[in-house]
Amino acid sequence: MNAENLAKAQELIQRFPQKSSALIPILHLVEEEFGYIPQEEVGVVADVMGVTSAYVESVLSFYTLFHRQPTGKYLIQVCRGLSCQLMGADELSKFLYEDLGVERNGTTEDGMFTVEAVECVALCKNAPAVQINLEFYPNMTKEKLQGFLDKAREEVRSGA
Ligand code: FES
Structure with a gap:
């Protein structure tokens, strides 16, 4: 410290x-x-x-909320609670794993993205919910995630 x-x-x-x-x-x-x-x-x-x-x-x-290994620059946490699962959270996770070439709790080789499945993040009314670097993103879709990934990659490319 x-x-x-x-x-x-x-x-x-x-x-x-x-x-x-x-x-x-x-x-x-x-x-x-x-x-x-x-x-x-x-x-x-x-x-x-x-x-x-x-x-x-x-x-x-x-307490699984603490990380024992470094995470990526962007920590994407997909809620795996029941409401989110019913509203397609598994599809979101699958999309991320495929697009980023990682498994659950994995980090991309370039250290940019980590994808985790987490317990209920208390946004059940707006499921499926995702947290990115601890910010909440309710009503998440694959399209919104794609937009986020594209923007994050562009920011890193441009050095922003
Ligand atoms: S189950 Fe996903 S926010 Fe509650």
């Missing part, structure tokens, strides 16, 4: 009556800083919290 986040982590620990309650917010700080939770940061977090690395690992293995 950088110095700023270390200071934030100390501040978070002070906020909770039980020190261990700060673990998840601190892991979010690490994920924000690195884009995932690098193995060496597990020890750093454990030291800051005063717990063992095994304890931090146990929390990380329970």
Whole structure:
């Protein structure tokens, strides 16, 4: 963690009556800083919290929202909840896997896109729902996804 986040982590620990309650917010700080939770940061977090690395690992293995590997520049998360499945989420995933040449939770070789299937993102009324870099996209279609992929590729090509 950088110095700023270390200071934030100390501040978070002070906020909770039980020190261990700060673990998840601190892991979010690490994920924000690195884009995932690098193995060496597990020890750093454990030291800051005063717990063992095994304890931090146990929390990380329970909460699938944390990434243990770097993700692509664009993290595309397709909801696989029931409402979204009924409204065609599987078709969206299939489209992405084929277009990008990746499997579920895979990242393209150029490191641009990661595609994940995630649990309900609470947009059931506007299913199927997708999150891209944690922004919500309700009522998603293959056409809209294609438009997003084209735009993202163009931005990278033009250096934007
Ligand atoms: S099931 Fe997809 S948003 Fe709830």
